[in-house]
Amino acid sequence: MVHPTTAVAPGRDSLAGAIQPTARRWPAVQGIAYGGDYNPEQWPEATWAHDVALMAGAGVSMVTVGVFSWALLEPSPGTYEFGWLDRVMDLLAAHDIAVDLATATASPPPWFSRRQPESLPITRDGQRLWPGARQAFCPSSAAYRTASTALASSLATRYANHPALVMWHVNNEYGCHTCECFCDVSAAAFRRWLLDRYGDLGRLNEAWGTAFWSQHYYEWEEILPPRLAPAHGNPTQNLDWRRFSSDELLECFKSERDAVRKITPELPITTNFMGAFKPVDYFAWAREEDVVSNDHYLLGADRAGEVQLAMSADLVRSVGDGGPWILMEHSASAVNWQQRNLAKAPGQLRRNSLSHVARGADAVCFFQWRASRSGSEKFHSGMVPHAGTDTKVWREVAELGANLRALAEVAGSRVVCDTAIVWDWAAWWAVELDSHPSADVTYLALMRATYDALWELGVTVDFVRPDADLSAYRLVLVPSLYLVSDEAAANLTNYVEAGGHLVCNFFSGIVDVNDAVRLGGYPGAFRQLLGVRVEEFFPLPEGATVTLSDGSTGQVWTELLHPEGADVVATYADGPLPGAPAVTRHHYGQGVAHYVTTFRDVATNRRFLRAVCDEAGVDGPIIAAAGVEVVRRRAGAASYLFVINHTEQEAEVPASGHELLTGARIDRDLVVAAGGVAVVREDVHAIAATLGRG
Numbered sequence: 001m002v003h004p005t006t007a008v009a010p011g012r013d014s015l016a017g018a019i020q021p022t023a024r025r026w027p028a029v030q031g032i033a034y035g036g037d038y039n040p041e042q043w044p045e046a047t048w049a050h051d052v053a054l055m056a057g058a059g060v061s062m063v064t065v066g067v068f069s070w071a072l073l074e075p076s077p078g079t080y081e082f083g084w085l086d087r088v089m090d091l092l093a094a095h096d097i098a099v100d101l102a103t104a105t106a107s108p109p110p111w112f113s114r115r116q117p118e119s120l121p122i123t124r125d126g127q128r129l130w131p132g133a134r135q136a137f138c139p140s141s142a143a144y145r146t147a148s149t150a151l152a153s154s155l156a157t158r159y160a161n162h163p164a165l166v167m168w169h170v171n172n173e174y175g176c177h178t179c180e181c182f183c184d185v186s187a188a189a190f191r192r193w194l195l196d197r198y199g200d201l202g203r204l205n206e207a208w209g210t211a212f213w214s215q216h217y218y219e220w221e222e223i224l225p226p227r228l229a230p231a232h233g234n235p236t237q238n239l240d241w242r243r244f245s246s247d248e249l250l251e252c253f254k255s256e257r258d259a260v261r262k263i264t265p266e267l268p269i270t271t272n273f274m275g276a277f278k279p280v281d282y283f284a285w286a287r288e289e290d291v292v293s294n295d296h297y298l299l300g301a302d303r304a305g306e307v308q309l310a311m312s313a314d315l316v317r318s319v320g321d322g323g324p325w326i327l328m329e330h331s332a333s334a335v336n337w338q339q340r341n342l343a344k345a346p347g348q349l350r351r352n353s354l355s356h357v358a359r360g361a362d363a364v365c366f367f368q369w370r371a372s373r374s375g376s377e378k379f380h381s382g383m384v385p386h387a388g389t390d391t392k393v394w395r396e397v398a399e400l401g402a403n404l405r406a407l408a409e410v411a412g413s414r415v416v417c418d419t420a421i422v423w424d425w426a427a428w429w430a431v432e433l434d435s436h437p438s439a440d441v442t443y444l445a446l447m448r449a450t451y452d453a454l455w456e457l458g459v460t461v462d463f464v465r466p467d468a469d470l471s472a473y474r475l476v477l478v479p480s481l482y483l484v485s486d487e488a489a490a491n492l493t494n495y496v497e498a499g500g501h502l503v504c505n506f507f508s509g510i511v512d513v514n515d516a517v518r519l520g521g522y523p524g525a526f527r528q529l530l531g532v533r534v535e536e537f538f539p540l541p542e543g544a545t546v547t548l549s550d551g552s553t554g555q556v557w558t559e560l561l562h563p564e565g566a567d568v569v570a571t572y573a574d575g576p577l578p579g580a581p582a583v584t585r586h587h588y589g590q591g592v593a594h595y596v597t598t599f600r601d602v603a604t605n606r607r608f609l610r611a612v613c614d615e616a617g618v619d620g621p622i623i624a625a626a627g628v629e630v631v632r633r634r635a636g637a638a639s640y641l642f643v644i645n646h647t648e649q650e651a652e653v654p655a656s657g658h659e660l661l662t663g664a665r666i667d668r669d670l671v672v673a674a675g676g677v678a679v680v681r682e683d684v685h686a687i688a689a690t691l692g693r694g
Contacts, residue, residue: 024323025268025290026362027166029062029098031408033363034401036383037329038063040088041072042372048088051370052095054384059401060097063369064328065089066155067102067172068134071109074151082158093164100270101165103155103256105148106172107134116143121181125228129178133376138181139248140189145255152256156263168269169328170256173295179279180245182225191220193244207514208236235433236515239483242429246281254288272328273319275312276444281425282319283465292320295329295367298352300342304452306629306646309352311451313359314415315423318463322414324362327353332366332393333381341379347675349396350403351644354677357404358631358642359460362411364404366397406660407679413635415460419618420473421450422481422492423463430515431482431507438539440556441507446479449599450505453606458620459613460631470495475616477609481508483515489525496529497589501616503609504530506557506597507537522559523595530595531565531586538576546575546598548582554598558582561597569594583608592616624653628672639682645672657682 027033035055040048055063065088066073074080092099113120113131119141121129129136137144152170159165180186198204201217210216215234217223226233226241257269268290273282275296286292294316298305316325332349334341344352353364371382383397428443454461454477462473466488470476476495481504484492489509496502509525511517518524522534538558540546545553549571558577566586572578584595594612613620621630627647633640640660645651655670657680672678 024321026324027062027098027100027268027291029166029363030411031061032357032361032404032411033062033098033326034058034365034404035060035063035097035363035369036366037067037368038065038088039068039368039370039372040065041069041084042374043370045084045087048091051384052091052097054389055097055369056095058383058398059405062098062100062166062363062365063092064100064102064169064365065092066104067169068104068107069102070104070107070151071111073104073155074109076111077115077147078150080151080154080158089159089162089164093162097164098166099162099164100167100169101155101159102169103148103152103171103260105151105170105256108137108144108147112144112147116141116147118183118185119144121178122183122186124182124226126182133177135177137178138183138186139178139245139252140181140183140186142185145252148252149255149259153259153263156260160264165264165267167291168257168260168264168267170253170260170269170271173272173274174249174253175246175277175279176274179249180225180241182227186248187223187225189248190225190241190244191223193247194223194240195220197240207516208234208240209514209516210234232434235430235435238433239426239430239515242279243281243426246279246284246425249280250285250288253285257288270326270328273316275315276447278425278428278443282316283423283425286319286321289320291324291326292316293326293328293363296327296356297329297331297335298342298344300338300340306351306355306644307452307455308448309355310359310455310629311448313356313361314451314461315463317360317415318423322360322462324412324414325360326363326365327356327361328363328365329367330356330365331381332383332385332397334379336377336380343381345675346392347396349393350400351646351675351677353400354403354642354679355629355644357407357410358415358629358633358644358679360415360633364400403661403677409638409660409681410633410640410679413633413638413640415631416634417460417462418472418474419454419459419613420462420464420468420470420476421447421454422466422476422478423447424466424481424483424488426513427466427481427483430511431480433515437507437537438556440539440542441480443480446505446599449602449605450477450479450503450609453602453609455629456606456626457610457613458622458624458630459618460621467491470500471498473500475501475503475613475618478502478504478508480505482510483513484509484511484525485513486525489529492526493529493588496591496593499590501592501594501612502529503594503596503612506559506595506599526593526595527564529586529588530584530593531563531588532581532584532595533562533564534559534597535562536560540575544575547573548598548600548604549573550604552604553601554582555601556599557597559597561595566595622653622655625649625651628653637684639684641680641682643670643672643678643680645674645676648674650674650676655680655682 370384509523566584570583629644
């Protein structure tokens with residue numbers, strides 16, 4: 001199968017439909033799966049039976065085994081030691097605990113690196129990265145791919161018919177530490193990738209604009225990775241390097257996936273994503289998986305962690321086509337890798353876990369089962385903490401297990417949205433290249449500004465590629481789309497023309513897929529759709545703000561805009577462009593397109609999006625107090641209302657039906673305790689009555 005970003009005509013990215021996704025398959029686990037990473041090899045064998053008894057008591061139904069066990073499974077080249085893993089697998093099977101078996105290839109053993117030193121990765125500035133941690137391999141290394149695929153094949157052969165095995169877990173968190181390598185092997189692979197993409201050097205030179213700075217190439221061997229150079233490198237070379245690096249890691253995954261699929265074709269295969277992770281294009285990756293899984297950890301510095309969690313969950317559900325997905329890792333309490341690792345408050349473990357379930361997760365797993373005694377992650381929390389079972393964490397782990405059993409009927413239902421946010425990894429890579437008008441324009445900041453406002457309004461969203469089918473959505477938002485293909489721009493235009501509502505932010509539609517500026521005035525690809533022409537950008541100094549005619553403020557960015565059919569909604573009252581249009585609205589075909597030329601303050605953005613949602617007819621699940629998260633999942637006629645109260649006061653929301661966690665009957669008003677969670681199987685006739693505008 002060809003790469004989704006390589007076998008394309010010059011200057012074009014492929015459409016989402018060019019490659020059909022892998023048919024989704026779910027592991028053979030009933031209800032909502034529950035468990036985590038189990039690393040018995042780190043503990044004396046005498047503890048294993050106790051571990052499994054505790055798992056059974058807590059309601060654990062699936063564990064991931066073997067993620068970092070390559071050195072123990074293959075102590076020397078081609079010599080495998082499976083005895084300890086046999087005993088673990090048999091023990092888990094005896095207690096009806098399913099196994100998501102890892103291929104163990106995320107961390108090559110020291111013997112491999114010593115025998116294959118050329119497999120170690122090289123940084124942009126030419127430094128070799130040495131073994132002693134994890135992911136010490138070059139993604140293009142033939143030696144690594146051969147050894148990792150051989151191990152995966154051996155595991156599949158050994159355990160193909162084992163009763164505990166329900167799913168394969170290939171590698172782990174691809175790109176987390178080594179997302180690219182600049183060695184000569186990678187350089188040769190990059191040239192092959194470029195040959196596939198462009199066909200000949202003439203097309204590459206045109207796409208990369210090599211007439212600038214005397215960069216014209218006459219031989220393929222002249223092309224190198226974007227290593228450390230005296231000045232800013234070629235931006236299109238850097239963009240293609242990002243595409244190549246994501247694809248090269250994907251080839252590693254596919255190599256192992258194909259090896260185990262050949263032996264166990266009936267078993268689903270996954271690898272764990274990391275939410276909004278810049279180096280890897282998860283839309284492309286999800287097409288190659290049977291089931292999508294994700295790792296999510298709260299960031300202590302983010303005081304709205306529940307919103308960031310929700311965005312990660314919505315994103316991974318979306319890359320998986322909206323179907324059920326696996327929360328492969330999150331933490332029972334603190335993590336170990338931040339400057340300040342904050343413990344979770346009482347009840348937060350439950351809220352975090354059920355927020356993921358509300359947004360489509362049909363499996364809730366932790367890293368890890370038992371907190372380690374040694375190693376760099378020894379202060380990373382576990383389901384069984386260092387202090388044992390007479391602890392807050394263990395009591396909450398057991399409570400969550402009971403909650404998930406009570407929610408078994410929710411499994412298989414889907415989150416249904418009528419609002420979408422456009423997300424594109426290539427646009428993310430491109431907008432954050434150097435030599436741009438302002439370093440303050442960053443992808444995730446723009447995404448979070450839009451997502452946070454919708455979360456506060458109670459509007460659940462899907463994330464979509466710009467070339468996706470948008471016909472199911474009443475409202476589509478484009479927080480940042482600096483790079484866009486002709487086909488994707490036409491897709492968004494056709495959506496509005498057919499009656500859709502769209503909101504587009506500044507610095508979008510500027511360049512094509514080769515990072516070449518679209519001439520004739522900004523916003524390039526969207527001028528006709530938005531009914532405007534921008535003649536010049538006026539980015540603001542760091543920390544500066546401007547006032548708009550509606551009393552709101554803006555920061556980061558302004559533009560010298562001329563309406564060409566659009567209505568002016570607000571103008572600049574001060575700053576570099578007093579009197580110039582700041583926000584516009586344009587009737588296009590049967591729909592409406594809004595354009596915002598500055599980064600507006602939180603309150604204004606929320607008011608603006610509320611008005612747009614009302615105009616587009618967007619429905620939030622119900623109207624709830626600030627800090628109360630409300631999401632619906634549906635399956636046929638069944639509807640499940642999740643209410644997660646992140647506040648310190650009890651919350652009341654309208655609901656009617658059966659509350660699954662307590663068994664209580666709810667006739668009209670649902671009261672959720674401070675920090676509490678409720679899940680209501682709604683009375684069908686009452687759903688319409690509880691619907692409110694977000």
